[in-house]
Amino acid sequence: MNFDDFLKILGEFGTYQKQRCALICVVAFYSVISTLGVVFYGAEPFHHCKIPQERLEYVSRTYGNLSKEQLLDMNVPYTKYGKRNGCALYRMDITLTNGSISVFQNITAANSSTSGILQRLMTTSLESDVEYAQTVNLTTSSDSLWNSTVWKSQETYPCPVGRYYSTDEYQATIVSEFDLTCDNAWQLSTCSSVFFGGKLVAILVSGILSDRFGRRPIFLGSVVVLAASGIGLAFSPNMAVFCILYVIQGASDSSMYISLYTMGMELVGTKYRKLIGMGMAISFGLGHTLLALEAYFLRNWRYLALVACSPAVIIIFFYFVFNESVRWLLSRGRHKEAKRIITKAARINKIKLGEDTRERPVKEGDEEKQTKTLSAESVQDLEENCSDFKACVLQPQKLKMFAC
Secondary structure, three states: OOHHHHHHHHOOOOHHHHHHHHHHHHHHHHHHHHHHHHHHHOOOOOEEEOOOHHHHHHHHHHHOOOOHHHHHHHHOOEOOOOOEOOOEEEEEEOOOOOOHHHHHHHHHHHHHHHHHHHHHHHHOOHHHHHHHHHOOOOOOOHHHHHHOOEEEEEEEEEOOOOEEEOOOOOOEOHHHHHOOOHHHOHHHHHHHHHHHHHHHHHHHHHHHHHHHHOHHHHHHHHHHHHHHHHHHHOOOOOHHHHHHHHHHHHHHHHHHHHHHHHHHHHHOOHHHHHHHHHHHHHHHHHHHHHHHHHHHHOOEHHHHHHHHHOHHHHHHHHHHOOOOOHHHHHHOOOHHHHHHHHHHHHHHOOOOOOHHHHHHHHHHHHHHHHHHHHHHHHHHHHHHHOOOHHHHHOOHHHHHHHHO
């Protein structure tokens, strides 16, 4: 009797299995955080180049009252997709044409108010400047405004003094905080590539480690690293630290998921394995809704990372609920631990097992090991007693006689 047949007696999907599979699905629900968290951490808000102070001074002296859109239209070009270019400014030659005389005449009477605007332009942000300027009673002809500046064929040049990031939609993201646009955009895409490379390596290595040390220890180690790296992510001082912690978080998440998936498959009967796999997949999908809800209310990426990653601390305690895989214990000859878990499962599933029944997986596991050992010894003897090993193998009758 193999262990699958024994599960038909113990219960292929009893209360014991259902309790642990429910917790496995909870972990799968949480697992989406590390994979898709960067979608919200790295959201790109509306941005444009900061307008240099000397240009703001010139605009204030020359044109007086301007709306925010007028200031942006004068300085920030559009892309071919109809959006403002976040990486360049118009190159402007601050010289006046003949038409500028009328502009100066129109704003002469408002010089006193203009000086107030100039002071604010030099000391405050662009948005506050525009809001203040709109409260001042200054008017300027739009045609005169555009005709008074000599543009050099609408040439552009990169942002000279950094970028302004809007906070209308997001209070802060890693893009706005670490300035990951334009020439720095490669940092985020490179980090994402390394992240998935780390997950791939973790998937390959975690399977080997769980076969060597067991499913349960790998789960514990992975969750501890996942919690530490996820919470540490919220305190990253720069993009380099963020990327390192993000890759570690992704790798530990994959290791945790693989160990639990294996544990779940080995926990139930063969006909329920698809159900476990589907349950974990559905739980992972539903995790998107929680992450989106958290991101809706938490518009600062640091607060979002802290709240989204903190549940890993609770998941650490699942270690004390999960038992080691009985299949793995039997394969390693750890029979006492296997019998203890079988007894516990039988009690929770309300199945009465006799002593002989509990011993059957252990005895038959030993017999299987002995059979494999004898087979190996037989092959070795065959190699020693046959001068032409290939010829002996190709003669079934001789092989059968020797085996007898």
